[in-house]
Amino acid sequence: MEDFLIPISIILFSAIRVATPMIFAALGGLFSERSGVINIALEGLMLAGAFTAAVVTYELSNPYLGFLAALAAGGLVALVFAVAVIKFEADQVVAGVGINFLMLGLPALLSGAIYDASGSTEQIAKEYLLTPWFNNTISPASILAFLLVPVVVYVLYKTPFGLRLRAVGENPEAADAAGVKVLAMRYTGVIMSGVLAAAGGAYLAIGQSSFFTRGMSAGKGFIALAALILAKWRPVPVLLACLFFGFTEAIAIQAQGADFLKNLFGGDVPVQFIEIIPYVLTIIVLAGFIGASRAPKALGIPYRKEK
Amino acid sequence: MKLFREAIYPLIAVILAFAIGGVIVLIIGDNPFAAFWIFIESSFGSVKGITETLFYATPLIFTGLAVAVAFRCGLLNIGAEGQLYVAAFATAWVGIKFGGTIVNVFGKQEDWSWVSLPAILLIPMCIATAIIVGGLWGAIPGYLKARFGSHEVINTIMLNFIAIALVSYFTQYYYKVPGDPILQTAPIGEAAHIPQLNQFLPFIPETVALNVSFLIAILMCVLVYVFLWKTKWGYELRAVGQNPDAAEYGGISPKKQIVIAMAISGALAGMVAIGEVLGFRHNYYDGFSGSWGFFGIAVALLGRNHPFGVLIAAIFFAMIIRGGLFIDIDTKYITKDLVEVLQAVIILLVASLQKYTK
Known part of the structure; x- marks a missing residue:
């Protein structure tokens, strides 16, 4: 019994750790997509946050300043994305691909120039990292991510801002007629997605790791997007979806060398099969097999005011 | 004329992308013209x-x-x-x-x-x-x-x-x-x-x-x-x-x-x-x-x-x-990551210029 319980608690904490950056990014994506802008740039926005957090934390020896700087950087990169897709009406998916490439190359280029190390920043000393609280179990970033969920629920469903945001994502013409500034709401939604995704990225760099490496988000932005779709663009299900994905990945991490899992599965657990669970689930959900999937109606459609 | 219309925006995007890339190279501390010459020289300079x-x-x-x-x-x-x-x-x-x-x-x-x-x-x-x-x-x-x-x-x-x-x-x-x-x-x-x-x-x-x-x-x-x-x-x-x-x-x-x-x-x-x-x-x-x-x-x-x-x-x-x-x-500081930056800037620019081509 004893050696069965220990791995469970290990997996649970590991799941929370893995889910934390995804919760930030998926909640961010929720603001963007609820306002009508498809955001596949979450991956790149996370990287913007991760890089900035690593550099600022290293230079100033303060993880909290690093975290805040990351939020600003994420907002700034999201603004570039917003200008392209809202002002210039660029295809939102194509521009998202562009932002993802930019954030693969630019941080690596800059870290190469600043630290003369190919694609990585300097190692941050342990005392300046965002270390977990409560007997080294839960990071303050995880707590923040969990607390963010009720806040998002309140903002989205109980405030005039949330109502307007949802309105421009569903029916921008009607919202406009009612006096809502459609484009301003979309800028806000996209910038919020950048700030939140960057928070997730910052946690990756100065919480889970102690430096930035090129492409360190390793697809987490896309899993966040998958969680958002699986959750049908609602905040509480987003949390559950992220935790579920965190759980599957935690199992994948523990799978190598965990005897009880080998017994459970009757042999080696191929990590690849656990890794693809989020992606397969997303396809199934999108096809409507688990209840109708309903995206915001105006998702992906640029808005142009009638003259 | 049709060919010109088709080609003009991609060309603008490429030129702008190199301008933006050039500024980044300059900020980092290398010579942008030397950097871009490497692109041309290494790809078209020999058989x-x-x-x-x-x-x-x-x-x-x-x-x-x-x-x-x-x-x-x-x-x-x-x-x-x-x-x-x-x-x-x-x-x-x-x-x-x-x-x-x-x-x-x-x-x-x-x-x-x-x-x-x-x-x-x-x-x-x-x-x-x-x-x-x-x-x-x-x-x-x-x-x-x-x-x-x-x-x-x-x-x-x-x-x-x-x-x-x-x-x-x-x-x-x-x-x-x-x-x-x-x-x-x-x-x-x-x-x-x-x-x-x-x-x-x-x-x-x-x-x-x-x-x-x-x-x-x-x-x-x-x-x-x-x-x-x-x-x-x-x-x-x-x-x-x-x-x-x-x-x-x-x-x-x-x-x-x-x-x-x-x-x-x-x-x-x-x-x-x-x-x-x-x-x-x-x-x-x-x-x-x-x-x-x-x-x-x-x-x-x-x-x-x-x-x-x-x-x-x-x-x-x-x-x-x-x-x-x-x-x-x-180059002294620039790494091959510049490739992705240029590619990204071109994607963003071409996508943003798209609405003017219609």
């Missing part, structure tokens, strides 16, 4: 440079065409990466199973093949595999869109991850030579190798892996052009892309066209395997693609979704990729 550039352009032509065909039907295929991965693995599998591959397992010779076919049968079989498997993997999101209305962008993103995980699984557990530290399959049979061009053209250096697949890529540019603009099928496909409702009213089934367009798109992406597996690496190598599937989006955008535009854009991006290898060595 070796030119032929290497064409070698790098080959996969980009295929993925650029793949994205362009889907786009002409109103679809955004960002799944070329996954399509080329499954196709490459399947091609290598056929090359092993039908190519008489004998593997050295800890000093013992093991025959991993079923049969050893001659080149005249094996090469067409391998090429057909690349096309069919890529096409089938591409048809999945097409079918999902036609049948359930689910968005092809999300599905292709998800299928990329699934494809890469699956082929990595099969490589790791079934087709890797035991003891090999690298995640790659056993080599394909020699009968499956397609010739490199230096075998016919002695002026091409022996080290350049430019192979017959480049000629196939050029041929595909012509075929895609003929298909899209000179055949009834191409007309129907484009009609759906321009206005699905009007097309349906005119008796064309948009659902059928969506599946066909995605299958063709996937097949074109899968053809990357011809050059990489049969012409260059001679096995499946995990992670062999330099994001070519995603580069294909940039290539198609810059090439205005026209096969000949794609050809020019692919060579242009190949120049940047080739130059990236030298920029690491020949």
Whole structure:
């Protein structure tokens, strides 16, 4: 019994750790997509946050300043994305691909120039990292991510801002007629997605790791997007979806060398099969097999005011 | 005049991208003109440079065409990466199973093949595999869109991850030579190798892996052009892309066209395997693609979704990729990551200028 319980608690904490950056990014994506802008740039926005957090934390020896700087950087990169897709009406998916490439190359280029190390920043000393609280179990970033969920629920469903945001994502013409500034709401939604995704990225760099490496988000932005779709663009299900994905990945991490899992599965657990669970689930959900999937109606459609 | 209108915005985007890239290079502390000269010098300054550039352009032509065909039907295929991965693995599998591959397992010779076919049968079989498997993997999101209305962008993103995980699984557990530290399959049979061009053209250096697949890529540019603009099928496909409702009213089934367009798109992406597996690496190598599937989006955008535009854009991006290898060595601070920055800026600019071209 004893050696069965220990791995469970290990997996649970590991799941929370893995889910934390995804919760930030998926909640961010929720603001963007609820306002009508498809955001596949979450991956790149996370990287913007991760890089900035690593550099600022290293230079100033303060993880909290690093975290805040990351939020600003994420907002700034999201603004570039917003200008392209809202002002210039660029295809939102194509521009998202562009932002993802930019954030693969630019941080690596800059870290190469600043630290003369190919694609990585300097190692941050342990005392300046965002270390977990409560007997080294839960990071303050995880707590923040969990607390963010009720806040998002309140903002989205109980405030005039949330109502307007949802309105421009569903029916921008009607919202406009009612006096809502459609484009301003979309800028806000996209910038919020950048700030939140960057928070997730910052946690990756100065919480889970102690430096930035090129492409360190390793697809987490896309899993966040998958969680958002699986959750049908609602905040509480987003949390559950992220935790579920965190759980599957935690199992994948523990799978190598965990005897009880080998017994459970009757042999080696191929990590690849656990890794693809989020992606397969997303396809199934999108096809409507688990209840109708309903995206915001105006998702992906640029808005142009009638003259 | 029409050509000018088509070419002017891509040109503006490229010039602006180099200006922005130049400012970044300047801020970092290198000379932008020297940096950009490296791109031109290393890719067009010698026979070796030119032929290497064409070698790098080959996969980009295929993925650029793949994205362009889907786009002409109103679809955004960002799944070329996954399509080329499954196709490459399947091609290598056929090359092993039908190519008489004998593997050295800890000093013992093991025959991993079923049969050893001659080149005249094996090469067409391998090429057909690349096309069919890529096409089938591409048809999945097409079918999902036609049948359930689910968005092809999300599905292709998800299928990329699934494809890469699956082929990595099969490589790791079934087709890797035991003891090999690298995640790659056993080599394909020699009968499956397609010739490199230096075998016919002695002026091409022996080290350049430019192979017959480049000629196939050029041929595909012509075929895609003929298909899209000179055949009834191409007309129907484009009609759906321009206005699905009007097309349906005119008796064309948009659902059928969506599946066909995605299958063709996937097949074109899968053809990357011809050059990489049969012409260059001679096995499946995990992670062999330099994001070519995603580069294909940039290539198609810059090439205005026209096969000949794609050809020019692919060579242009190949120049940047080739130059990236030298920029690491020949500049003080700039690394090859500049390649992705330039690519990203071009994508963002072309996409942003799009609305002025209508």
